[in-house]
Ligand SMILES: *Cc1c(COP(=O)(O)O)cnc(C)c1O
């Protein structure tokens with residue numbers, strides 16, 4: 001199906017297998033070849049032009065971006081496809097909604113220096129780039145000023161200075177954008193500086209790239225990971241079981257083989273994964289791919305994303321049913337990020353409890 005699609009669009013890369021020793025498809029080709037024109041997206045999925053005007057209006061606010069390996073996992077002719085729904089710009093994004101703003105979780109105020117976000121004890125989050133492999137319409141950083149807030153510039157100098165001033169920081173989290181859009185040379189530069197600072201015990205990557213473009217997990221990335229003298233935790237971002245195909249499973253196996261701890265964060269999204277079935281299938285499929293569920297985020301109220309909101313009572317009831325359907329280790333923590341809180345805030349279980357035992 002994937003090959004058929006590439007042939008249909010005349011992509012010369014169609015003949016190159018996605019995986020296999022020595023014949024890896026370059027992730028940079030997939031990045032560069034991503035669909036950015038709403039008309040092209042609708043045509044590729046056999047969808048009517050009735051969506052075009054809204055898509056263009058919304059894409060003018062936050063550009064459309066869908067790489068082909070992700071597109072290939074969508075069902076044609078289905079505007080409700082759970083993957084398409086995450087990336088299709090809709091007219092609803094252009095409406096102003098009370099309570100939804102440009103900086104929903106207080107990221108700008110949390111900056112200790114440009115791109116260095118200090119919210120929680122012991123761990124510091126770095127925004128390293130504005131680039132992503134895919135543009136998720138609900139992204140809470142869709143209005144973030146990445147050009148100024150970039151911790152990777154100057155060879156990470158500001159990060160090293162920050163660590164030297166803050167010896168109680170034990171974990172660095174690379175976020176974005178997507179930190180795996182950076183090449184291994186930039187990443188290696190960071191690791192060299194970290195290896196001189198024994199206060200840092202763990203490195204964490206928050207990335208969606210290995211999911212949307214599994215070819216990102218190539219030999220160069222694996223070589224970089226093997227060179228890190230610290231445990232690496234990778235928190236990927238999958239919202240629906242349909243996102244995990246065979247190529248993703250192979251990529252995850254490779255990461256596990258070099259000792260990476262794999263966790264997932266998802267966002268609870270109306271029309272994407274707001275059912276017990278979708279959540280249970282997501283957890284089961286993650287586990288089969290070697291990933292444990294970590295967080296299920298309640299939508300951050302970012303301007304343009306209000307149509308993804310699930311009312312909190314419904315979220316709690318749904319989550320209670322999810323807890324009743326899975327082993328505890330496959331239940332993600334339902335959390336909300338509140339500006340100023342000392343950690344992500346865990347939301348209570350919506351489980352129906354039995355009467356107390358007499
Ligand atoms: C979410 C977040 C973290 C990570 O929180 P954990 O609970 O450790 O996963 C760290 N820093 C910032 C600024 C964050 O937003």
Ligand code: SF4
Pocket residue numbers: 131132133134135136139140141142176177178208237
């Ligand atoms: S990959 Fe992450 S940072 Fe990039 S648009 Fe999606 S949610 Fe936002």
